[in-house]
Amino acid sequence: MARNAARPLSPHLTIWKWGPHMAVSIVHRATGVALSLGGGVLFVWWLLALAGGEASYASFVDLMTSDRTGKLNFIPAIILIGLTWSFLQHMCSGIRHLLLDTGAGYELKRNKLGSMATFVISIVLTLAIWASIFARG
Amino acid sequence: MGTGTGIGRVRGLGSAHQGTHHWWQQRLTAGSNLLLLTWLVVSLLRLPLYNYRALVLWIQSPWASVPLVLAVLSMFYHLRLGLQVVIEDYQHDFSRIIAIVLLNFYAIAGAALAIFAILRVAFAGAVA
Numbered sequence: 049m050a051r052n053a054a055r056p057l058s059p060h061l062t063i064w065k066w067g068p069h070m071a072v073s074i075v076h077r078a079t080g081v082a083l084s085l086g087g088g089v090l091f092v093w094w095l096l097a098l099a100g101g102e103a104s105y106a107s108f109v110d111l112m113t114s115d116r117t118g119k120l121n122f123i124p125a126i127i128l129i130g131l132t133w134s135f136l137q138h139m140c141s142g143i144r145h146l147l148l149d150t151g152a153g154y155e156l157k158r159n160k161l162g163s164m165a166t167f168v169i170s171i172v173l174t175l176a177i178w179a180s181i182f183a184r185g
Numbered sequence: 186m187g188t189g190t191g192i193g194r195v196r197g198l199g200s201a202h203q204g205t206h207h208w209w210q211q212r213l214t215a216g217s218n219l220l221l222l223t224w225l226v227v228s229l230l231r232l233p234l235y236n237y238r239a240l241v242l243w244i245q246s247p248w249a250s251v252p253l254v255l256a257v258l259s260m261f262y263h264l265r266l267g268l269q270v271v272i273e274d275y276q277h278d279f280s281r282i283i284a285i286v287l288l289n290f291y292a293i294a295g296a297a298l299a300i301f302a303i304l305r306v307a308f309a310g311a312v313a
Contacts, residue, residue, distance in 0.1 A: 051278060081271060088261070088295050098302065139222070146215060
């Protein structure tokens with residue numbers, strides 16, 4: 049496959065003016081990559097820790113939540129909250145994609161509204177889920 | 186506009202010899218992900234406890250382990266299709282081949298490990 053590196057590239061993220069429609073598109077891809085790699089590894093890790101028995105599961109939970117003194121492990125918490133939002137955002141924009149596939153929702157106003165709705169819904173749901181987790185303790 | 190016969194073009198079979206297969210599989214697994222992961226989130230939120238025993242008891246029920254295995258298959262197939270498109274957009278020539286081979290290894294190994302773990306818990310139960 050010979051490729052001429054001198055050929056011009058089409059305009060990309062750094063050229064276009066950002067708007068909700070293109071933001072939701074690139075965020076769909078970014079959250080998809082984050083979920084595929086981070087989410088996939090963490091999900092398999094969780095299941096393997098569970099299959100490994102009580103001790104291995106306890107050390108996984110300790111790592112993801114807090115150490116024995118009850119202090120929150122900050123980095124895992126940030127990763128888990130980020131992946132929760134990525135999951136919900138990817139789900140919302142994914143549902144939007146399925147609706148767009150039917151040919152609906154391409155009018156300028158409705159398209160913009162739909163893009164912004166995915167962000168609002170995913171952020172609200174993330175906050176609700178994590179508020180209930182921290183409330184449980 | 187000259188790849189194949191008229192009926193071949195109508196069926197979406199251009200020079201790639203396959204048409205909408207990838208696109209359609211991506212949509213199908215999007216739908217099954219939506220169902221199975223909604224199930225997973227709701228059943229996790231409905232669990233009374235999150236300790237080891239509670240999760241093992243939960244997975245020991247076929248009503249949890251079977252949809253969990255299905256979710257793993259659907260998820261890893263979906264991520265394999267999705268990351269393939271990302272790689273094809275940003276990687277060219279030799280690095281594209283390497284990346285796609287690694288992606289396939291990751292998707293198949295990840296799914297195999299996850300399913301093994303689920304079945305081990307489902308069949309062996311709690312271990313000390």
